[in-house]
Amino acid sequence: MQDMAVALFVVVFGSILSLIEIPDLLKKKMHRELVAFVVLTVLGMSLALLKAFGWSIPNPSDLLAWVYSPVEGIIKGLLE
Amino acid sequence: MNETKITSRQIISLTAGVTTAGSVLVIGALIASTAKQDAWIGSFLAILFGIPVIWVFLFLGRRFPRMTFVEISRELLGKWLGTVVAGSFLFLCLQISFHTPWFMSDFMTSQVMPETPHYVIRALYIAAMSIAILYGLEAFARASEIFMLVVSVLFVFVMVMVIPNAKIENLLPVFENGLIPVLKSSVFVTCFIALPNITMMMVYPARLDDLNKGEKSFLKGYFLGGGITCISILMSVLVLGWAITANSRFSVFRFANLINVGIVFSRIEVIVFVVWVLTQFIFCTIYFYAFVIGLSQLLKLKNHKRLVLPLALILLTMSEVIFPDVAYQEHWAVFTWIPYIFTHGFVLPVFLLMVYWIKKRVLKMDIGDNRGQK
Numbered sequence: 531m532q533d534m535a536v537a538l539f540v541v542v543f544g545s546i547l548s549l550i551e552i553p554d555l556l557k558k559k560m561h562r563e564l565v566a567f568v569v570l571t572v573l574g575m576s577l578a579l580l581k582a583f584g585w586s587i588p589n590p591s592d593l594l595a596w597v598y599s600p601v602e603g604i605i606k607g608l609l610e
Numbered sequence: 611m612n613e614t615k616i617t618s619r620q621i622i623s624l625t626a627g628v629t630t631a632g633s634v635l636v637i638g639a640l641i642a643s644t645a646k647q648d649a650w651i652g653s654f655l656a657i658l659f660g661i662p663v664i665w666v667f668l669f670l671g672r673r674f675p676r677m678t679f680v681e682i683s684r685e686l687l688g689k690w691l692g693t694v695v696a697g698s699f700l701f702l703c704l705q706i707s708f709h710t711p712w713f714m715s716d717f718m719t720s721q722v723m724p725e726t727p728h729y730v731i732r733a734l735y736i737a738a739m740s741i742a743i744l745y746g747l748e749a750f751a752r753a754s755e756i757f758m759l760v761v762s763v764l765f766v767f768v769m770v771m772v773i774p775n776a777k778i779e780n781l782l783p784v785f786e787n788g789l790i791p792v793l794k795s796s797v798f799v800t801c802f803i804a805l806p807n808i809t810m811m812m813v814y815p816a817r818l819d820d821l822n823k824g825e826k827s828f829l830k831g832y833f834l835g836g837g838i839t840c841i842s843i844l845m846s847v848l849v850l851g852w853a854i855t856a857n858s859r860f861s862v863f864r865f866a867n868l869i870n871v872g873i874v875f876s877r878i879e880v881i882v883f884v885v886w887v888l889t890q891f892i893f894c895t896i897y898f899y900a901f902v903i904g905l906s907q908l909l910k911l912k913n914h915k916r917l918v919l920p921l922a923l924i925l926l927t928m929s930e931v932i933f934p935d936v937a938y939q940e941h942w943a944v945f946t947w948i949p950y951i952f953t954h955g956f957v958l959p960v961f962l963l964m965v966y967w968i969k970k971r972v973l974k975m976d977i978g979d980n981r982g983q984k
Contacts, residue, residue, distance in 0.1 A: 536729050536733075540923050543923065544920070544923055547920070563913060567916055570921055570923075573920075573924060581931065587931045590705060590932070605949065
């Protein structure tokens with residue numbers, strides 16, 4: 531339920547933001563900014579929607595935990 | 611790039627905020643379970659261990675006074691390797707920007723406002739961060755000066771108020787288990803107080819008006835933040851004893867509960883809560899700012915402010931995903947965060963330093979950005 535509300539908020543906010551920013555960026559011919567802005571906004575919206583519909587979003591913490599799992603033994607040794 | 615400059619006094623408050631926030635409430639349990647009643651010695655040693663780390667940052671800053679960390683790594687390592695290293699560093703900044711709202715809402719819902727939904731707290735927090743960055747670094751740095759003043763005064767107040775509850779026998783016997791556990795615990799504390807300052811490399815040399823004063827300020831801020839952390843650990847062991855400190859998630863919050871002078875001064879722990887919120891805010895905003903600036907430098911954008919609001923939307927969702935529960939977070943903070951910050955906060959700058967020396971001394975290349983030096 532909360533996820534749904536957040537997704538709705540993110541989509542509405544993202545759309546309003548795009549309506550304001552994109553024409554301005556086009557007018558000023560800031561094409562790099564435009565691409566970065568669109569990619570990030572679409573990413574933000576789709577993440578919120580995925581979360582709302584109960585899909586699992588890949589967790590960057592899991593990735594880092596996997597990368598650093600070989601040194602877990604050293605940390606355990608330090609903890610004792 | 612717009613040339614906003616910050617003063618060396620603001621560097622003090624920013625560094626102190628970053629140093630304190632990574633540790634002040636979280637580290638107590640970890641260090642007390644390792645070093646037991648000698649935890650406070652370990653934390654004081656950790657400040658000393660951090661000095662060489664800070665020296666590396668200062669050295670890099672002196673050689674490249676007009677560059678941020680992303681630009682330094684691209685200058686030293688070339689376009690491709692430099693971009694990979696900078697990207698990995700930016701991922702660290704992004705990761706911390708996800709974490710801190712999670713910590714905030716977790717703390718709020720578990721200790722202060724149990725019925726408020728997570729998302730509301732996070733949304734307010736992320737909105738405040740975005741506004742701070744949209745106002746620019748100068749405004750934020752001035753705000754951080756006020757914040758650190760408030761934090762220092764409130765912190766001293768709480769620590770003085772809690773002295774009647776302190777029991778000196780909680781510190782005895784000193785060095786019961788020898789020096790080794792103390793040294794081990796101080797390695798952990800260094801990972802939480804000194805190494806997160808790597809993010810200051812995105813602000814420190816490039817945006818500073820006076821480099822010579824700035825170096826001293828960086829160290830002063832580090833000592834101020836480290837001192838706050840050490841004293842809070844010392845007081846938790848003095849008041850609660852190491853066993854309770856090791857078992858409580860927010861030990862400073864817990865011992866502030868014990869302050870009760872008449873009816874006027876009770877419920878003091880909310881003051882600790884203010885200290886935590888303000889330092890966390892400085893910490894997270896610096897990380898988020900570093901990410902936004904670094905990303906716009908990496909993508910060669912002219913205006914970084916356009917990226918703030920879309921990123922804030924991503925932050926809102928991802929700060930929910932990042933830690934499924936508290937047990938996951940506690941495991942992650944020890945077994946992943948410590949090696950992670952060690953590679954990025956220590957190995958990476960030392961590697962850059964070595965590359966600099968090899969290029970300068972062995973290959974006799976004209977490297978470094980000396981335009982800013984007087």
